[in-house]
Amino acid sequence: MAQELHRATIRVLDILECLSAASDGMTLTELAQALSAPKSSLFPIVHTLEQRQYLQQRFGTTRYMIGPSSLVLGSAYALNSGIMAFTDVIKQVVAACQETCQLGVLDQGNVLYIAKEDSPEAIRMISRVGNRLPANATAIGKALLSGLTDTEVRELYANGLPRLTSHTITNISALLSQLSDIRNGGMASEREESTPQLACWALPLYQGGKVFAALSVSVPLFRCEPGKIELICQSLQKAKTKIEQLAEMQSFGI
Known part of the structure; x- marks a missing residue:
């Protein structure tokens, strides 16, 4: 009990x-x-x-x-959880694709953003560490939700899926279908589901066979040409490998 x-x-x-x-x-x-x-x-x-x-x-x-x-508390968490060790990897992603990169964890039905590096571009995503957004409406949130079973996801959203924009997925079956693709190695993505004129791609991060966090890159739609998208996906895959290796070697527990 x-x-x-x-x-x-x-x-x-x-x-x-x-x-x-x-x-x-x-x-x-x-x-x-x-x-x-x-x-x-x-x-x-x-x-x-x-x-x-x-x-x-x-x-x-x-x-x-x-x-x-x-x-002081936040700094202690960043040090002990390993976030600071991941900072260089996140910066490498931004240097490669010139877009904002964020690290997040699942907080009930929301994404809690715990680290980020801004794009150097004048027009970019505006967010901050400590923000929370409904996980179903974000690529990083979908990557995190892929670590749950379908039953757990249904229980998490027993009262329905929150809507942020007219493009937000509010159909649980459609969401579960996307989560299945992510579990099978697909890239999580969203286009204007959380913010108008913004797209995002993300990957879950594993430690000991379980999703412990997720990494995303957000980009304005007008910069979403095929070459940029390919570069983002490649950068995320490289960062995923590096962060998961760091997490296993140093036993970080976000």
Whole structure:
């Protein structure tokens, strides 16, 4: 029997996760509305997190944002999980194809982006580490979902597949068909399913026979000529081999 989660701890984590996604910070009132919680119950938690510098107020305002102590935790995770060891490989992908490369893991039904390197092009995908997007709507998410069984995927989206654009796959059978192709060595892809005018290709990364992360390259549609797509796929395949070798040798566990 699964042990019940600690409600007070859940509230602390909900606050941190909510604020991590708010680039301009949030007032206590906005935070209470977002979490459907009374301000009176949130204030002592927020105050304590602020005193320990996990949160801070934006200068001259009452808007809370993530503080420097949170950076210490994130840096420790990056070091211990092996993300920093993968950074050079990600940079090599960008150098080869001149497009944005991202590393992500599965967080329930979402992709959590944990590392990225931007394209040097003036027009490029805009994203940031810590973002979450529905996995069914992204190439990197599909690559991650390929590590689950069809039954697990159906259970994950028991309430239906989220839609981000008019091109997002919302039919579970169509999604499962794509996941089957990825499991058989195919490349995950999407075209305007997560963002208009953007395409993406991705591959799952394996450690010990299981998908532990995925790597993607995103490119604006106007640069999606055949030669570019071929270069992206080749770059991802080379990076996949290098990262999986690093993960096995150093026993990283993202």
